[in-house]
Amino acid sequence: MARNDQKAVHLPSPALPVGFRQFATQVAGHTFEATNAAAVGLLQDSVAGCVLKPLGKPECEVRELNFYESLASAAVASTAAGAMAEAKAPGDNDLAALSRHVPRFYGHLKLVVNQREHTFVRLEDLTSGMQQPCVMDVKMGRRTWDPMSSPHKRQVEEQKYVICKQKLGLCLPGFLVYLPAEEPGKTVVLRHGKDYGKSLNVAGFRQTMGIFFNASTSDSKTRAAGSEILLREVLRQLQEILAWFKRQRLLHFYASSLLICYDYARLSSESQPPPSPLLNGHHQHHQCSEDPSEWIRVRMIDFAHVYPAEDGQPDENYMFGLQSLIEVVRSILYR
Ligand SMILES: Nc1ncnc2c1ncn2[C@@H]1O[C@H](COP(=O)(O)OP(=O)(O)OP(=O)(O)O)[C@@H](O)[C@H]1O
Numbered sequence: 001m002a003r004n005d006q007k008a009v010h011l012p013s014p015a016l017p018v019g020f021r022q023f024a025t026q027v028a029g030h031t032f033e034a035t036n037a038a039a040v041g042l043l044q045d046s047v048a049g050c051v052l053k054p055l056g057k058p059e060c061e062v063r064e065l066n067f068y069e070s071l072a073s074a075a076v077a078s079t080a081a082g083a084m085a086e087a088k089a090p091g092d093n094d095l096a097a098l099s100r101h102v103p104r105f106y107g108h109l110k111l112v113v114n115q116r117e118h119t120f121v122r123l124e125d126l127t128s129g130m131q132q133p134c135v136m137d138v139k140m141g142r143r144t145w146d147p148m149s150s151p152h153k154r155q156v157e158e159q160k161y162v163i164c165k166q167k168l169g170l171c172l173p174g175f176l177v178y179l180p181a182e183e184p185g186k187t188v189v190l191r192h193g194k195d196y197g198k199s200l201n202v203a204g205f206r207q208t209m210g211i212f213f214n215a216s217t218s219d220s221k222t223r224a225a226g227s228e229i230l231l232r233e234v235l236r237q238l239q240e241i242l243a244w245f246k247r248q249r250l251l252h253f254y255a256s257s258l259l260i261c262y263d264y265a266r267l268s269s270e271s272q273p274p275p276s277p278l279l280n281g282h283h284q285h286h287q288c289s290e291d292p293s294e295w296i297r298v299r300m301i302d303f304a305h306v307y308p309a310e311d312g313q314p315d316e317n318y319m320f321g322l323q324s325l326i327e328v329v330r331s332i333l334y335r
Pocket residue numbers: 025026027028029030031042051053103123124125126127135137174257259301302303304
């Protein structure tokens with residue numbers, strides 16, 4: 001069963017190249033539209049574990065492609081310099097270190113969708129391997145317009161998600177979560193888009209985060225071991241990203257997001273009581289006690305508005321949002 005604020009309309013299917021389909025767990029961003037054949041969303045690639053992201057407006061295309069390609073070359077340069085004990089270009093280390101917080105990049109390609117050619121980047125699917133993927137897109141920063149934006153674009157951006165953006169430096173364009181249903185063993189899917197995110201105040205934002213992490217106070221069924229592992233691991237990954245931002249002086253990220261993904265199937269199995277001891281006094285191996293980063297992933301996405309840092313300043317705008325997000329997750333963990 002699904003609940004959501006996105007009306008169930010039957011859209012005419014877009015004409016896609018053979019071997020590709022619409023990516024079902026896209027929660028935000030540009031999507032296919034029934035009445036606009038030029039609008040394109042993410043595709044699921046025939047290559048397992050990959051998605052294809054359309055690059056959109058020409059200026060966004062150049063910036064996002066440039067970002068991924070710079071990261072890829074910095075990673076190569078860093079590895080080669082390490083092997084040869086050579087000096088690297090300034091900033092290569094920081095860029096190479098960023099790669100682990102970003103989906104893996106497998107190049108770009110052009111595809112014809114609805115009789116129009118579009119450029120896509122092929123990326124690691126961050127929900128890959130998840131049986132019941134829960135996904136949240138959190139857009140970072142009080143300021144979501146870039147230095148080249150027109151006065152009109154600035155004004156439009158300033159008027160959206162006003163409370164959460166100004167108070168927390170965060171906004172919530174969409175999420176999808178599996179929740180336990182009344183009937184034991186069954187789940188419901190809750191899905192909300194940008195209209196919901198735009199209606200939130202700070203209390204609503206915090207409450208929504210609790211729901212997304214299956215850790216709302218009213219829900220005692222899953223407020224157990226799994227939820228604690230989830231919150232601790234999300235915090236750990238957020239702290240690593242913050243540590244990177246504190247070091248780097250290269251880039252500023254406007255209107256960029258963090259994508260938080262986890263597998264509800266693993267969350268609920270982690271929440272089961274551990275198996276009882278065997279007659280010989282040993283415990284059976286608990287099949288879920290592997291590395292939580294296998295089923296919990298926090299990554300930076302959407303680099304259409306990445307700019308070189310002016311005067312080598314840190315990206316305070318992004319860090320303000322990230323610190324708020326860390327505080328919100330921490331408050332859910334320790335309440
Ligand atoms: N690597 C990925 N793996 C899985 N899902 C992804 C990945 N990249 C993007 N998505 C999904 O697609 C959505 C949109 O991604 P993204 O923000 O990059 O697109 P966009 O169209 O540039 O967004 P915007 O309109 O905010 O500029 C995300 O919210 C997420 O659901």
